[in-house]
Amino acid sequence: MSRIKRVTAQDVAEAAGVSRAAVSRTLSNNGYVSPAVRARVQAAADKLGYRVNYLARGLNQQRSDIVGVVVADIDSSFRACQIRHLTETLLQYNYRPLLIPTGEKRDCSQVIDMLMHYSVSGVIITSDTPPAEIYTNCIEHQVPVILINKADQHPKVDRVLCDNAKGMELLLDYYQRHHCQRLVLVTTAGNSYSIREREHLFSRQVSMPYEVIRVARHDYQGGVEAGQKVLELTGQPDGILCLNDYLAIGVIDVLKASLSKQVLANIRITGFDDMAQAGWLNYQLTTVHQSCESLAATAVKLLQRRISHPQATEVAEVIDVILVERDGGQ
């Protein structure tokens, strides 16, 4: 195989008339090197267009600066937003995001196993139900793990969580302020942490009578199914609290198709997450906003902390939320 000519540290060293070691020390800012040599090395490196080979460095240092980003449902709006900010932030801090989508089919534990053999610097998990195998695998290889919106508590595994409690409080306060009499909770049967947690908080904090509609999926289709169940109720509720925006939007679409504008105007529907579509004219959904930016920033901050202090006790940082009141498209 014909090997491609690359600019190597050796080349720079020769051009600058110094040793490889001096080059390494200069460019990694690690170790003593005289200003004179430093200048010569810099000049030579720039002229030759030298950049370190990350593979070689990774092999040597046992860490590649690659960060595995494990995520389910990439094509759901909110997740896509998370991914975008996570990858942007990682790059900004000189990590490289290796994206691992986890479908139902794919055996993601195998993929995770693969990650270990890249000497990844860390793994950020946004998947809904990460197999326990991931932890054992990562811990065994001493790879930092950051969990986003996950229940699981593990030693040395940091987490960043959306403030579901505050969000639910804001929503319930919203319904109370508007003197809602008959509330319906739309939730799902799946094992998504966010949904489970919000449902739990709801039932603990709610102080008015309510009914529950439970559907299988937590996406738009689930919302449609929920909307149909709403129509089957005897009489209309005046409040429908949906545990995420997709559910709310599905409900809205079904109700809009079957109910008059007047009737609909008296039903307050809310969501959770504030994904892009919540702001669309047709929905103008009142919902709880969680910032993907600060979520990403916090995740990467925790990752860096754990990389430099592998033995620190685990922490769980909570991301603030706010209520976004919209007029429901009226």
Added chain:
Amino acid sequence: MSRIKRVTAQDVAEAAGVSRAAVSRTLSNNGYVSPAVRARVQAAADKLGYRVNYLARGLNQQRSDIVGVVVADIDSSFRACQIRHLTETLLQYNYRPLLIPTGEKRDCSQVIDMLMHYSVSGVIITSDTPPAEIYTNCIEHQVPVILINKADQHPKVDRVLCDNAKGMELLLDYYQRHHCQRLVLVTTAGNSYSIREREHLFSRQVSMPYEVIRVARHDYQGGVEAGQKVLELTGQPDGILCLNDYLAIGVIDVLKASLSKQVLANIRITGFDDMAQAGWLNYQLTTVHQSCESLAATAVKLLQRRISHPQATEVAEVIDVILVERDGGQ
């Protein structure tokens, strides 16, 4: 620095009582090795839980099996779908997707440069306006480049394209079949290849009088802006051909808010791409469907081809499209 104990080929070799070379040959299926030895090596490798170190292999082979996926607007629905299928397909074929989001701010050429130093096996670009620098950089390093829905034609750079021509034909045929008299084209002023190409094809193939509404952005906001301009027209058109689904949905939302159901029912609005929201009850958008699955499959197929035949002449594969007729939510 305390180094983590890893299972290395040497360990396997000792456990199996053979040389490192025999282990390498067995596991990479490259070179001759007797069945007996092969079995012993396999057994030892399994028992010890050995997996090759991709960094070391990459350093040696000058290719890391990492594939850079460069993409703008991750959080747009259709792009997210592309990403999902691209990454899934890449993993399926034993590549690892390194995700590079390109914003307006970020200087992505720097990031691309970084990719080169991972000895990436290839780069797949879905960004709308990839800087020319990318090509020169990749070609210089002899890294395969696959372009998705891009105009740029470069030697040794393969492309996969959506069949915009057929799509436009289907749409115009649709309007003709329904005896549309007054058509409005909604397009943008940006330099997105898909939009530009579709607009060009439209003007070449259209055989009825039409008006043009041009907005700045090609996202939902652009659609809203377009919708407002539609309302300013003297009299309503009976057809609005939008060059992507986002534009169409924005237009629909504005018109729904201002026009009566009856008037709206006489306006045929169409999009392009068939993103998830096009199928939502509220929109039921007639649009041109392009399959992200086959797009991803084709991209990876071309990538593999170029990896094994770096000097092959470039090709452009076209992905078939179909018209998805929906009732517009009536």
Added chain:
DNA sequence: TTGTATGCGTTATCAG
């Protein structure tokens, strides 16, 4: 068919 020896490009250690 197998083992030996060498290179891949860095960084870290240890003399000088």
Added chain:
DNA sequence: CTGATAACGCATACAA
């Protein structure tokens, strides 16, 4: 402060 040298873990030409 600097330069030789040994890892890092793998693949492969070459010799046996």
